[in-house]
Amino acid sequence: xxxxxxxxxxxxxxxxxxxxxxxxxxxxxxxxxxxxxxxxxxxxxxxxxxxxxxxxxxxxxxxxxxxxxxxxxxxxxxxxxxxxxxxxxxxxxxxxxxxxxxxxxxxxxxxxxxxxxxxxxxxxxxxxxxxxxxxxxxxxxxxxxxxxxxxxxxxxxxxxxxxxxxxxxxxxxxxxxxxxxxxxxxxxxxxxxxxxxxxxxxxxxxxxxxxxxxxxxxxxxxxxxxxxxxxxxxxxxxxxxxxxxxxxxxxxxxxxxxxxxxxxxxxxxxxxxxxxxxxxxxxxxxxxxxxxxxxxxxxxxxxxxxxxxxxxxxxxxxxxxxxxxxxxxxxxxxxxxxxxxxxxxxxxxxxxxxxxxxxxxxxxxxxxxxxxxxxxxxxxxxxxxxxxxxxxxxxxxxxxxxxxxxxxxxxxxxxxxxxxxxxxxxxxxxxxxxxxxxxxxxxxxxxxxxxxxxxxxxxxxxxxxxxxxxxxxxxxxxxxxxxxxxxxxxxxxxxxxxxxxxxxxxxxxxxxxxxxxxxx
RNA sequence: GGCGACGUAGCCAAGUGGUAAGGCAACGGAUUGCAAAUCCGUCAUUCACCAGUUCGAUCCUGGUCGUCGCCUCCA
Numbered sequence: 001x002x003x004x005x006x007x008x009x010x011x012x013x014x015x016x017x018x019x020x021x022x023x024x025x026x027x028x029x030x031x032x033x034x035x036x037x038x039x040x041x042x043x044x045x046x047x048x049x050x051x052x053x054x055x056x057x058x059x060x061x062x063x064x065x066x067x068x069x070x071x072x073x074x075x076x077x078x079x080x081x082x083x084x085x086x087x088x089x090x091x092x093x094x095x096x097x098x099x100x101x102x103x104x105x106x107x108x109x110x111x112x113x114x115x116x117x118x119x120x121x122x123x124x125x126x127x128x129x130x131x132x133x134x135x136x137x138x139x140x141x142x143x144x145x146x147x148x149x150x151x152x153x154x155x156x157x158x159x160x161x162x163x164x165x166x167x168x169x170x171x172x173x174x175x176x177x178x179x180x181x182x183x184x185x186x187x188x189x190x191x192x193x194x195x196x197x198x199x200x201x202x203x204x205x206x207x208x209x210x211x212x213x214x215x216x217x218x219x220x221x222x223x224x225x226x227x228x229x230x231x232x233x234x235x236x237x238x239x240x241x242x243x244x245x246x247x248x249x250x251x252x253x254x255x256x257x258x259x260x261x262x263x264x265x266x267x268x269x270x271x272x273x274x275x276x277x278x279x280x281x282x283x284x285x286x287x288x289x290x291x292x293x294x295x296x297x298x299x300x301x302x303x304x305x306x307x308x309x310x311x312x313x314x315x316x317x318x319x320x321x322x323x324x325x326x327x328x329x330x331x332x333x334x335x336x337x338x339x340x341x342x343x344x345x346x347x348x349x350x351x352x353x354x355x356x357x358x359x360x361x362x363x364x365x366x367x368x369x370x371x372x373x374x375x376x377x378x379x380x381x382x383x384x385x386x387x388x389x390x391x392x393x394x395x396x397x398x399x400x401x402x403x404x405x406x407x408x409x410x411x412x413x414x415x416x417x418x419x420x421x422x423x424x425x426x427x428x429x430x431x432x433x434x435x436x437x438x439x440x441x442x443x444x445x446x447x448x449x450x451x452x453x454x455x456x457x458x459x460x461x462x463x464x465x466x467x468x469x470x471x472x473x474x475x476x477x478x479x480x481x482x483x484x485x486x487x488x489x490x491x492x493x494x495x496x497x498x499x500x501x502x503x504x505x506x507x508x509x510x511x512x513x514x515x516x517x518x519x520x
Numbered sequence: 521g522g523c524g525a526c527g528u529a530g531c532c533a534a535g536u537g538g539u540a541a542g543g544c545a546a547c548g549g550a551u552u553g554c555a556a557a558u559c560c561g562u563c564a565u566u567c568a569c570c571a572g573u574u575c576g577a578u579c580c581u582g583g584u585c586g587u588c589g590c591c592u593c594c595a
Contacts, residue, residue: 011524031595044595072593157523158591182593205593227595232523234593258595259525268594296543297533301526302588309532312544319543322558387534396534399542406542409559413550486553493555502556513557 006391008255009155013391017253018222023061027213029226032069033093034078036277037100039305040261040268044227047258047299049106054388057440065111065216071202086192100278104287105442108345113212119194121211122203125245126183134244138174140186140199146179149240156232181237183207206237225256259302286455288443289314295394311517323405325448326412327431334447352439358429365422373411377429380404384437459514463500470501474510
């Protein structure tokens with residue numbers, strides 16, 4: 001089975017084709033750094049993080065570049081409003097971006113070029129496009145002439161003739177065609193600018209990606225990704241520039257676009273005030289909850305962010321961690337979990353890469369349900385890979401994991417004797433599968449115990465009770481229970497439940513948890 | 521006006537030309553003083569509607585209805 005991916009260019013799923021055998025070069029359009037990262041940015045980063053992780057899992061050598069756009073109108077505006085140098089703005093939001101992405105275990109790309117560090121290349125590409133007759137300079141601006149490109153519009157499936165009627169485009173008489181776009185913009189007074197043959201100015205939006213991808217990955221490469229909103233005009237124009245400058249007709253092999261996020265079924269927008277920052281979200285939910293949420297649907301499909309969906313995602317995650325905790329408890333040990341690097345970034349050496357504990361285990365020693373479980377454990381990775389091979393079908397892959405979890409829980413409920421080497425191998429193999437899949441999907445960064453403690457602490461902040469108050473209430477209830485005063489005991493329990501504290505009476509006393517979906 | 525995506529159980533969501541994964545909810549059970557949490561079990565003769573191709577379609581073709589996105593330097 002080969003890895004199939006949906007190519008926006010051809011609108012079909014195609015087998016991955018790479019210029020060099022076993023090596024993938026991938027470029028993804030990153031963010032413009034002028035505001036805190038929100039859940040939409042996170043989905044885009046996440047989508048390609050999973051692509052990155054899965055390519056690594058499949059044994060590809062991957063070179064991955066993702067840029068920062070660190071000069072543009074909105075950045076300049078913000079800097080003016082605050083009366084600071086624009087770098088202060090970009091530095092601030094680059095730091096915020098790292099905080100957010102490290103926080104949800106996005107692997108750092110190999111290259112993170114910034115627009116302002118590639119000005120020379122951008123100027124050179126402008127010059128080349130003019131020289132080849134694809135661009136023209138007017139009053140210090142440089143425009144790309146879309147009509148000089150035979151197949152302009154091939155990615156977004158637009159034809160220049162179709163655009164005229166009803167399209168909302170600005171009428172700029174200096175342009176030869178309404179869809180000509182700026183490669184270089186003359187500087188207005190007080191704006192950051194760089195010298196160029198056309199006077200002081202700064203890069204247009206699209207050209208940066210053409211230049212930065214070439215300078216990091218090479219002239220042509222295998223995968224180019226970004227949000228679906230970038231399809232037109234951004235990616236269309238990148239193609240126009242790059243292919244015209246190089247005189248080729250296939251700059252990038254595969255174009256991938258992630259679907260957008262809506263919030264409570266409406267579009268995210270500043271005016272509605274429904275933009276959720278990643279960092280504020282992490283105060284409330286476990287970081288892997290957000291990943292679980294993204295994993296629930298195809299990366300290409302639109303996805304609606306809402307409280308119910310997040311709570312459900314956390315519940316799904318708890319189910320998986322619950323089983324993982326059972327395995328740790330029964331095996332009497334745990335697998336060391338990776339840590340981020342000193343700068344907070346997660347990188348590929350941290351990925352789980354242990355030898356398969358089931359390798360060399362003789363199946364004939366198992367009978368009945370154990371034989372079945374052993375086989376299912378063996379097959380699990382194959383099933384997950386089949387799903388992932390089909391255009392990164394994460395929902396399908398998770399389905400197989402949950403399917404397996406049910407089977408595994410059932411087995412553990414029967415109290416298998418893990419001092420038996422064979423049965424122990426099954427349990428070890430099961431845990432191995434969690435972490436192997438976790439490395440692909442970016443889950444299970446904590447041990448189960450730490451996970452549930454973290455969940456409790458996080459939720460406690462929204463409950464309005466301290467741990468000490470809860471313990472005191474439990475002590476009062478225990479007295480009532482000792483007196484067999486069930487009414488008083490239940491009253492205390494109901495009171496706590498109303499605040500979102502669930503109690504569990506067990507042989508070793510009464511434990512408590514914070515229930516899901518509390519506070520807000 | 522142009523381009524495109526989607527419509528699968530109460531909700532989210534995979535998927536296949538031969539009669540529908542998984543999760544949440546719900547219900548039943550184990551457990552419990554009773555509960556909660558957890559675990560197990562049950563849960564779509566049916567895949568928006570109509571017509572066509574086919575031995576057979578949810579999956580292919582055409583049409584209808586509905587929802588959404590892009591065409592505005594928004595991932």
